[in-house]
Amino acid sequence: MFQTRRRAALVAIAAAFSIALTACGGGSDSASSDGKVLRLWHYEGPDSAMGKAWNEAIEEFEKTHPGVEVEFEEKGFEQIQKTAPMVLNSSDAPDIMEYNKGNATAGLLAKQGLLTDLSPEVTERGWDKLLGPSVQTTSRYDENGHMGSGKWFGVPNYAEYTMVYYNKELFEKHGVEVPTSYDEFTEAMDAFVAAGVTPLANAGAEYPAQQYLYQLALSRADRDWVDAYQRYDGKVDFHDDAWTHAAGTLADWADKGYIGKTSTGAKAEDAGVGFIQGKYPMLFSGSWWFGRFTSEATFEWDTFLWPGSELTLGAGGNLWVVPSGSKNKELAYDFIDITMRKAAQNTLGNNGGVPVAADPAAIEDEKSQQLIENFNTVADRDGLAFYPDWPVPGFYDTLVSETQKLLNGSASPDKVLDNLQKAYDSGVPAQ
Structure with missing residues (x-):
């Protein structure tokens, strides 16, 4: 969080x-x-x-x-x-x-x-x-x-750490297999979209959307990348392969209907409640939801780690x-x-x-x-990569506004990355 x-x-x-x-x-x-x-x-x-x-x-x-x-x-x-x-x-x-x-x-x-x-x-x-x-x-x-x-x-x-929560009953209803690779993950989301179901619960007005963005970047990153970003142990380039993949993919997911366009104004509570109500087959978020889903969800659910990534958000x-x-x-x-x-x-x-x-x-x-x-x-493979808003003061609000632009298409991925670079660089202390 x-x-x-x-x-x-x-x-x-x-x-x-x-x-x-x-x-x-x-x-x-x-x-x-x-x-x-x-x-x-x-x-x-x-x-x-x-x-x-x-x-x-x-x-x-x-x-x-x-x-x-x-x-x-x-x-x-x-x-x-x-x-x-x-x-x-x-x-x-x-x-x-x-x-x-x-x-x-x-x-x-x-x-x-x-x-x-x-x-x-x-x-x-x-x-x-x-x-x-x-x-x-x-x-x-x-x-x-x-x-x-x-x-x-x-x-x-x-x-705490992040994972994909999934509604086992919706997966079974639509004949979708639990993914074990990134390709299978996108195939599962395609299957839900084809059935008229938005695959991912999301909240663009608070932390969930930026955590999707960061996780997509982490899928192309390593520990040195994380240490440079989080601990100022190296140069941070928001136009590198990891961030470019993340921004482009998140915008593409919104276009494909993996994430609802109306979720740009939603808050984290909305995303969690939407999953509890069975509106969405999946929610990528943290272990802090686990107890609540246990007590409030009326359907069978389970979790899996983000496919195809050694790193995930957590600490x-x-x-x-x-x-x-x-x-x-x-x-x-x-x-x-x-x-x-x-x-x-x-x-x-x-x-x-x-x-x-x-x-x-x-x-x-x-x-x-x-x-x-x-x-x-995750911990044994040194896979905890912290959270995207941590490095500099005020970056949380910047990430909220920039990921909203990706989701509603009001700015290109390249422009969003420019804005993130500027905000990050202005907050990094002199070494």
């Missing part, structure tokens, strides 16, 4: 409730801290894997931290994305919050001095031993806010960050610690999440086992 987690857009709601919790000092979670308040923000829905695990973590926190009042607010992803720098530079900053990872988000806040350096806690509590190298990449930022090295400014307690999950202005940092550290323990991790894994430290034997759901196995497949 991706996103930019990107991620399924949530309606911004605020709910405050009080729970008796206990503060701890120096890594202990049993000492009383009467009169203190822990302010917690995140944007996961209560039925999501993360929402369920974190609610259990709050209950555990309550048991071990009597005497502390917790004020919890669920925020929308877009709301935090747009307002975090302003909020964290004010007296309204929470004590702990979920925040998007990457140079343009967590890296930018770290560079601005708005986040607490968690390095001592990471070492003391052993969180670094639970997170693999590819997951750690988005947790650490140097003095320029570049990810991959330097101090720890965030801790993910889950991972460690969004980060627990502790704002510099947090008034109760020790409490925040204790809450993070609870979310990293086996109980919370197993809950994540059994509810459609991708845990970083679960007990494999404790994951009972067959679909969840496959979700974790596919993630391990």
